[in-house]
Amino acid sequence: MIPSILKASASELGADNQAVTVGGVDRHGSDATNELSFMFIDALAGLKSMTNSFSIRIHKGTPQDFVTKAVEVYRSTSGPALFNDDSIIPSLIDDGYTQEDARDYAIIGCVEPTSDGNTFATTSGNDISLTGVLEQTLLNGRLGITLNRLSAKTKPPSTFGSFEELKEAFRAHLGHNIYLMARGIDLKDRAYGEHYHCPFVSMTLDGCIEHAMDMTQGGARYNFASITARGFATTVNSLAAVRKLVFDEKRLDMKGLLRVLKKDFKGHDELRAWVGNRCPKYGRDDDGADDIAVWLHRTFCDLVKSHTGIRHGIFRPGFFSYGIHVFDGIVLGATPDGRRAGEPVSNSLSPANGTETKGPTAVMRSVGKLDNRKSSNGSSLNMRLTPDLLSTKEGIYKTAMLLRTYFSLGGMHVQFNVVSSDTLREAQRHPEQYMDLVVRVSGYTAYFVDLGRPVQDDIISRIEFGSSGM
Secondary structure: OHHHHHHHHOOOOOOOOOOEEEEOEOOOOOEOOOHHHHHHHHHHHOOOOOOOOEEEEEOOOOOHHHHHHHHHHHHOOOOEEEEEHHHHHHHHHHOOOOHHHHHOEEEEOOOEEEEOOOEEOOOOOOEEEHHHHHHHHHOOOEOOOOOOEOOOOOOOHHHOOOHHHHHHHHHHHHHHHHHHHHHHHHHHHHHHHHHOOOHHHHOOOOOHHHHOOOHHHOOOOEEOEEEEEEOHHHHHHHHHHHHHHHHHOOOOOHHHHHHHHHOOOOOOHHHHHHHHHHOOOOOOOOHHHHHHHHHHHHHHHHHHHOOEOOOOOEEEEEEOOOOHHHHHHHHOOOOOOOOOOOOOOOOOOOOOOOOOOOOHHHHHHHHHOOOHHHOOOOEOOEEEEOHHHHOOHHHHHHHHHHHHHHHHOOOOEEEEEEOOHHHHHHHHHOHHHOOOOEEEOOOOEEEHHHOOHHHHHHHHOOOEEOHHHO
16 A cells, blocks of 8 residues: 555656756856856757756846846746855855855755765755654654654653743654664665775765775765755644644643644644634744744754764755655644645645745745755755746746845745646646646656656645736
8 A cells, every 4th residue: 555655646757867057156256157058048948858957056146137048948848946056155165165166066966056076965865754753742752653652752742831842842853863864874874885885986076086085985075964854834834833722822732732633633623724724834924933944944954964974074954855745744644734644744945835825925035034054955945836927028027036036035946837727737637638748846857747646736736826926
């Protein structure tokens, strides 16, 4: 049963190649945009392929015609992703890169910025479900699907007397999970360093020849490991709901909340509606949720960066989910934000589906409040735009200005699916007519018709922003 669910809810057909990266600044800090940058975007516009995971770097000095060109390409494909040099470069410097090497970064896999030709960064494959950690917090170290204790034992949740006690317990479980993940990565890296050397790739990385050491043993100039978080918004909204529901308005106590969650809100439709309509939500520029988002983001990043791997590099934190958030939802129980058991959790750093009701500017303002430079292994913000928005020069201009404003707030990344819900549903009904329909799932591209139905439905359920919302 589980393997078939996993296949339907994951997306192994997505692209995971080395993405082409254009734009940005060069090693000296000058704008690197040139004629070839425009030619790449022109070529991308006519390329209907899932392998067009294409990365466009933008900085405050990027020429306006190049930003406009980057937005225009979304008329043809949902392939490109947009990255902010002014956030990413300082982030890489914080990790120990020289300024010159930090400027010379490219995107690995989905959204992971890494200096070119000198780094062994192992940027993905080591993930923690924040919503799973929340479930462990509410079940005192257990997950509902197994009821086995998988995390530290903390104060019984029914005895939490304040929101701060809940946060303290959550942090303890998060720290325990990150510690176990870091030690597991060390064991994996030790096995590779002792038994699975990579001499050919090592010859291409600066440092390995100079140090006479294989990349798996720490020979590269820069060495990192990584731990990535999933389900960010679902966790933020759930914590915000508990604060308001239990501790601020005292509509029920912790015991009552745990009973409601165990019943999957059955018989509590009015309470679930109240949580959905009255509790703060991340992605609405609402400080009631965004202050928790800032805390969660900072806490995760600081805990991850507190560990050093056996190749003597720090662990870099990131926020992206490459479609696994759908499977996370299948195996997790109901959450305090009103999400029912089995429903997907939120993707990457994006708001939970259906909560982005205040428009794209509110979404970007919420993300901009985070200290995004802390998540140096990359983060992914997915948004949907209606095709009519980019059908006019005015719409393209507004979208380009929206992008610049978002990046001025410190946002690290954004990518758009420019396709209507009607088109996506039609593709579900008649997949043979939409074989070249490319979508962004989380941090990567895939053919929509190749995705499992749960992942397709998750993309459709994201709110689409049109010209009226700009």
